[in-house]
Amino acid sequence: MRNDDVYATVGKRIREERTKAGLTLEELAEASSISPSFLAYIEYGKKKASLVTIKKLADGLRIPIARLFATVRQGRVFYDTKTLQKLIPILRDRTPSDREFIVRVVKDISKRLSKRATVNNR
Numbered sequence: 001m002r003n004d005d006v007y008a009t010v011g012k013r014i015r016e017e018r019t020k021a022g023l024t025l026e027e028l029a030e031a032s033s034i035s036p037s038f039l040a041y042i043e044y045g046k047k048k049a050s051l052v053t054i055k056k057l058a059d060g061l062r063i064p065i066a067r068l069f070a071t072v073r074q075g076r077v078f079y080d081t082k083t084l085q086k087l088i089p090i091l092r093d094r095t096p097s098d099r100e101f102i103v104r105v106v107k108d109i110s111k112r113l114s115k116r117a118t119v120n121n122r
Helices: 003-020 025-032 036-043 051-061 065-069 081-092 096-120
Strands: none
Touching: 003 025, 003 036, 003 051, 003 065, 025 036, 025 051, 036 051, 051 065, 081 096
């Protein structure tokens, strides 16, 4: 992914999270101590926000900054902290080889679900 694509993706994620939170552009800008016009430029990938500004925006949205760097594919976010938090206790007390086995099983299940979805969409 090119650097410009990263900025555009983060801007899109900021806009999505702002909309989901029910905030106007002006409200988020004020909560983040930046100008509404700068926020609009960021959201539409026209300006590059510094990491400090992205952190201010995440704080204004009351979300972890990592959520703004989530990969978005087919409208689904592939960074789900609630799901990850459920996995941590399962993996915590396992040996490294057990953890690798669990990852392989999850990957296999994921492949099978993808194949099933492909067959069902035909």
